[in-house]
Amino acid sequence: MGLKETQILFTRLCVDAAFRDQIFSNESGVEGVAFHSLEKEVRRQARSLVNKRLGVVKDILSGTCAAMGSAFAEEFRDFAVNTKEPQGVNRHRLDALAFVEWLSGSARSKPLRRPFFDLLKHEITPVQMWTKGRRSAFRFHLHPPRRLLDLAQAGILPNALPLRPCLLLWMEGNKNKRGYFWREFSPWC
Numbered sequence: 001m002g003l004k005e006t007q008i009l010f011t012r013l014c015v016d017a018a019f020r021d022q023i024f025s026n027e028s029g030v031e032g033v034a035f036h037s038l039e040k041e042v043r044r045q046a047r048s049l050v051n052k053r054l055g056v057v058k059d060i061l062s063g064t065c066a067a068m069g070s071a072f073a074e075e076f077r078d079f080a081v082n083t084k085e086p087q088g089v090n091r092h093r094l095d096a097l098a099f100v101e102w103l104s105g106s107a108r109s110k111p112l113r114r115p116f117f118d119l120l121k122h123e124i125t126p127v128q129m130w131t132k133g134r135r136s137a138f139r140f141h142l143h144p145p146r147r148l149l150d151l152a153q154a155g156i157l158p159n160a161l162p163l164r165p166c167l168l169l170w171m172e173g174n175k176n177k178r179g180y181f182w183r184e185f186s187p188w189c
Contacts, residue, residue, distance in 0.1 A: 003162045013047045017081050031143040037134055050080045062104075067152035075103065076171050093127045100111060100124045119148040126180035137170040144184060149172055 009109035013020050024039050054076045058065045058098055059139055065072045079102045122145035144166050151157045166186030173179045 010042070013042050015085055017046070020046065030120060031179055050077060053080060053085065053092070055097055056092040057096050060092070060127060061100070061120070063123055063149045063152040064116075064120050066155060066175060067119060067157040069155070071086075075099075077125060090131065096127050097131065098126065113157075113159050115148055115157055115159075117141050118143045118145065119152060119157070122148065122168070125168075125182075129170060129172065135172040139168040139170065141166050144186060145182075146184060 013023060020042065024042075027172075054073060057076060058072070061072075068075070076099060079099050083098060083102070085091070086098065088094075104117060104120060118141045121139065122141065125137060125139055142163050142165055143161050144164050145168065147161075147164075148157065164186060166184050168182045168184055170180055172180045173181060
C-alpha cells in the first residue's frame with residue numbers, strides 16, 4: 001500500500017464510524033491490518049475531528065448551545081456518528097444546517113419546545129441566506145428572538161413563554177458593514 005492509499009484509508013477510518021468498527025473488529029480481512037496497532041490513535045483522531053466540527057457549529061448556533069447546555073454536544077456527537085460529514089468549502093455551514101434539521105426533525109425522540117424552536121430558526125437564518133445567496137429575508141416568530149437569546153445566554157430558556165408574535169427583517173450588510181443583520185417588528189417590543 002502506497003502513501004496515497006494509506007492516507008485515504010486513514011482518513012476514511014477517522015470519518016466513517018461503521019467502516020472503523022468493521023476494520024477493528026477483524027471482519028474485514030487484510031485491508032486495515034496496517035492500522036490495527038494504531039486503533040487507539042485512529043479513534044482519538046476521529047473524536048478530534050468530531051470535536052472540531054462541534055466547535056464550529058457551536059459558534060454558529062451559540063444561543064442554541066447555551067440553551068441546551070451539555071446536551072448540545074451529546075446531540076451533535078450522536079448526529080455526527082449517524083450522518084455523513086459534508087464536503088467542500090461551505091461544509092461547516094452545511095453541517096450546521098444538517099444539525100438544525102436533525103434537532104428539529106424526526107431523528108430526535110422528543111419534539112422541541114416552541115421557544116427553543118424559534119431560537120433555532122432565528123440562529124440558522126443567516127446560514128440559510130448565505131447558502132441560497134439571498135440578500136434579505138422575512139421571518140415570523142411567536143417569541144421575540146432577542147428575548148430568547150437573552151434567556152438562553154442566562155441558561156433559563158423555559159418550556160413555555162407568553163406569545164409575543166413578531167416579524168423579523170434580515171438584511172445582508174454591504175462592503176462597509178459585513179455580515180447579516182436583523183430588525184424586529186412587534187407591538188410588544
